[in-house]
Amino acid sequence: MTVPDGSRYLSHRLVEVPRPASDASARPAATGRLRMLPPLAMAHAAGTTVACCWIRTRPNGPAAVLAGGTRPDPTGDGFCFPAGARTVELRPGQADRALGKLPHWRPVWLLVDALTDRPPSDATDPDGPLLEDLFAYLPEMPMAVLAVGTPIGAGEVAAHLDRLSDIVDALEPRRTGRGTERLRLAEAEAELRYLRRWAAQGHWRIRLFTGARTAAGCDAIAGLLAGGADLADGVLRVRPRGSSGLGGRNGGRDGGRDGGREVIAGADALAAVARAPLRELPGVRVTEPPRFDVTPETAPGGPVPGLLLGTVLDATRGPGLPFEVTADSVNRHTFVTGATGAGKSQTVRTLLEQLAAAGVPWLVVEPAKAEYRAMAARLGGGVIRIRPGDADAVPAGINPLAPVAGFNLSTHLDLVRALFVAAFQASDPFPQVLSAALTRCYEDLGWDLALGEPADPALSPRYPTLADLQRTAELVVGEVGYGREVTDNVRGFIRVRLGALRLGTTGRFFQDGHPVDVAELLKRHVVLEIEDVGDDQDKAFLMGTVVLALTEHLRTSARDARGLRHVTVIEEAHRLLRPGVGAAEHAVEMFAAMLAEVRAYGEGIVIAEQIPAKLIPDVIKNTAIKIVHRLPARDDRDAVGATMNLTDDQSAFLVTLAPGEAAAFADGMDAPVLVRVADGTDRETVAATTASPAAIVTTRSAACGPACHGEPCTLRQMRMAQRFPEALPALTLWAELAVVGHLTGWPLPVPTLDLYTALRAPAERLRDCAIGHAVDAAVAVRSTAISREVSPGALAAHVSTAMRDLLGGRWPCERREPRWLARPRHRRLLFGDARPSALETVVGADADGPAWTTALGTGLATFRKCRWPLAELSEKRWGGTDDGDRRRR
Structure with missing residues (x-):
């Protein structure tokens, strides 16, 4: 025959089935029937036909279980x-x-034999193959078994019962007659009792079909079903072709006492042939059912409104109560984990969406991918995106060596040292060299570390940069007295690690960007994308720098905080908070403790981690909320499971979780619940633009021009300004001489007409920005030489303004300006710390060489009557400490 018409009821293919309870393994057939009764009862109540087909279409191919109704x-x-x-x-x-x-x-020819009927819960499985065995042990045989059950109404059942009653009445006088007549009477009476017992759950008209490559194959499958365990303990019987007609009856079509193509029976008979697999087949997974709490102690309705994250799932993984967490719990920190694609980032974004709705701003530090920018679509804009290295964006940054205003300088120095050691997992003697270099850096620039303030209260010294630290560290390691091998190794480490931080993407963030105003950052939703930072240790250092700045600001300005005020998300925190040894271990623990303590200032930390085993245990333990998505690795499940009362069965179940599902635990709960987190990806497909960091940054430098004060430069504009002297080297020479002239009491050099015209040619913003960068560079390399007498920032602002005013046709300086004079005169004052100096590079000669005077004179030809550098920059002037006879303006 062709495909049976029952195929039209098949609507779904089973992919995954919950495993029966462990105590059901002794009677699997009865278990298979029992768990199908509820869905069959619902289908009968709805009046829908139920169909189930187990099928394999090719030798050694996968099995499929199709169902419907x-x-x-x-x-x-x-x-x-x-x-x-x-x-x-x-x-x-x-x-x-x-x-x-x-x-x-x-x-398949069917019979109903109710003589052996018993409730499914009392059944015991006899020997014989199950459907699973047929498909498992005959893999080369394409086959199918299709069961179709149609619910029948009370009228049709009553008519069938009447026919059975007529049979009983007819056979009653022969109760003591021949054996076959007594058997027919007993069968009819048993069937009446059976159908009456199943009346509450409804009756079905059942049909069964077998499919194979040949007709003989169909008959063979029917024979296997007849002797199988699925039917052995129930009322449904299969009569293979050619078998005896003894026993059983039903009034089905084409049948009589020997059965027919369809029978009327209860749901138990249909459940024996229309069921899901009890164990795995190739193509159908069988997984452990969830055994989690279903009523969270954080259930809604409490006095404090909660943040809705998703829905608690019941034992069938169906939706139950809402799962909410309180703002107080978020303030005590959150840990979210899961393998790639398990839904970890979606969970965090759902939490951020809820926080935004509650008026709580947040910051995301995202070291990989760039997913959180999609929050702008969810929130309809208002998300600021910082991406170091983005050419057309405002380059926001943080100098790791500059403490937040008001924070203790000595404490900041200790924290910076710990950051270096934790990020780079550095071993001795680097921590000792670093401590000495940091101390010297600050002191050389005019800071009193004991008091945490300028050594001269009348001055405003600048903070060190990574360039200062690298230069000083290289000097320190050469002075300590280590052996040559150790010295070379430490010096190489310094050059590689500190040099890398000053270059590329990280360099744009640490020393060339517009300083981030942390107070303004904490008022907005901000995403910091650092995926363009290639090295993991550099990423760790950048992440730690941000955490350090936040912590220092909170300690100085949020001591009276009450409740949750801000949340910081740290993705892939293992880059910074991974186990270490020696000094690195202590440094990492200090950072973990620092993160745990910021809750006192209204700051909640969300740790989003893909590999929990890579984190130090304190990080997970110090979180009040734990949300665990699919985690295949046992060590990862153990690392987080012990902190949330996760049982062994629950831990094993985590491997089976679908994307978006998670085990969740919050403070106040005694056991985790299984939740499905709300999916907001549909709201992320709407086009949305992130906001510029301009609102959360300050002016890059006091030397910046008026346009930059009004609107921060983009990275592209800054780089164009920094490269401008490549086309016009005289600008570098002018900036150098202008700074040296102010420090030594000489007048500002005046450009010749040609240079004046060249400097006036570019756009005003580009010219002003180029002047600012050139002057900043000239002042920075002389900061250690002038730190006891001149404020570097003020000097840079004055000199750059003077140069711009001169180009604008105004003489900018007073006749005498003693406030800028620095004593004594020496090479570091005149040329700066760099070797070769910028002056030597632009002039094209070594100041110690014989060509210096001639080369310098050639350079001075671009200025009007400017001869004082020939004398001031000659070697004979470097060694003395006396100011000598200077010409005054």
Whole structure:
């Protein structure tokens, strides 16, 4: 025959089925029937035909279980066969095409034998193969078993019962007659009792078909079913072709006392042949059912409004109560983990969306990918994006060596040292060299570390940069007296690690960007994307720098905070908070403790980590909320499971979680719950633009021009300004001489007409920015030489303004300006700390060489009557400490 018409009821393919309870292994057939009764009862109440087909279409191919007719599952998976199963909806015609791959189909002759009927809960499984065994032990045989059950109404059941009653009445006088007549009477009476017992759950008209490559194959499958364990302990019987007609009856079509192509029976008979697998088949997974709490102690309705993260799932993974967390719990920190694609970032974004709705600003530090910018679409804008290295964006940054205003300088120095050691996992003697270099850096620039303030209260010394630290560290390591090998190793480490931080993407953030105003940052939603930082240790250092700045600001300005005021998300925190040894271990623990303590200032930390085992345990322990998505690795599950009362069964179940599902635990709960986190990806497809960091940064330098004070430069504009002297080297020479002239009491050099015209040619913003960068560089290399007498920032602002005013046709300086004079005169004052100096580079000669005077004179030709540098920059002037006879303006 062709494909049976029952195929039209097949609508879904089973993908995953919950494993029966462990105590059901002794009677699997009865278990298979029992768990199908609820969905069959719902289908009968809805009046829908139920179909189930187990099929394999080619030798050694996968098995498929197709089904249809049971009530759709409200979780959105679309089907319930049985409760908790996962299915895929079939496309129109897909079932017919699958069944059509088997050329032969035959109806199975069915009987109802109620003499051995007993409740499914009392059944004991006899020996015999299950459907699973047929498909597992005959892998080379394409085969199919299709069961179709149609619910019948009370009228049709009553008519069938009347026919059975007529049989009883007719056979009653022969109760003591021949054996076959007594057997028929007993069968009819047993069937009446059986159908009456199943009346509450409804009756079904059941049909059964087998499919194979040949007609003989169909008959063979029917024979295997007849002797199988699925039917041995129930009322449904299969009569193979050619077998005896002894026993059983039903009034089905084409049948009489020997059965027919369809029978009327209870749901237990249909459940024996229309069921889900009890163990895995190739193509159908069997997974452990969830054994989690279903009522969170954080259930809604409390006095404090909660943040809705998702829905608690019940034992069938259907939706239950809402899962909410309180702002107080978020303030005590959150840990979210899961493998790639498990939904970890979606969970964090859902939390951020809820925080934004509650008026709580947040910061995300994202070391990989760039997903959180999509929050701008969810929130309708208002998300500031900082991406170091983005050419057309405002380059926001933080100098790791500059403490937040008001924070203790000595404490900051200790924290910076710990940051270096934690990020780079540095071993001795680098920590000792670093401590000495940091101390010297600050002191050389005019800071009193004991008091945490300028050594001269009348001055405003600048903070060191990474360039200062690298230069000083190289000097220190050469002075300590280590052996040559150790010295070379430490010096190499300094050059590689500190040099890398000053270059590329990190360099744009640490020393060339517009300083971030942390107070303004904490008022907005901000995403910091650092995926363009290639080295993991550099990423760790950048992440730590941000955490350090936040912590220092909170300590100085949020001591009276009450409740949750801001949340920081740290993705892939293992880059910074991984286990170490020696000094690195202590440094990492200090950072972990610092993160834990910021809750006192209203700051909540969200740690989003893919590999929990890479974190130090304190990080996980110090979080009040834990959300665990799919985690395949046992060591990862152990690392987080011990902190949330996760049982062994629950831990094993984490491996099976679908994307978006997670085990969740919050303070106040005694055990975790299984939740499905709300999916907001549909709201991220809407185009949305992130905001510029301009609102949260300050002016790059006091030497910046008026345009930059009004609107920060982009990285592209800054780089154009920094490269401007490449086309016009005289600008570098002018800036150098202008700074040296102010420090030594000489007048500002005046450009010749040609130079004046060249400097006036570019746009005003470019020219002003180029002057600012050139002057900043000239002042920075002389800062240690002038730190006891001149404020570097003020000097840079004055000199750059003077140069711009001169180009604008105004003489900018007073006749005498003693406030800028620095004593004594020496090489570091005149040329700066760099070797070769900028003056030597632009002039093209070594100041110690014989060509210096001639080369310098050539350079001075671009200025009007400017001869004082020939004398001031000659070697004979460097060694003395006396100011000598200077010409005054």
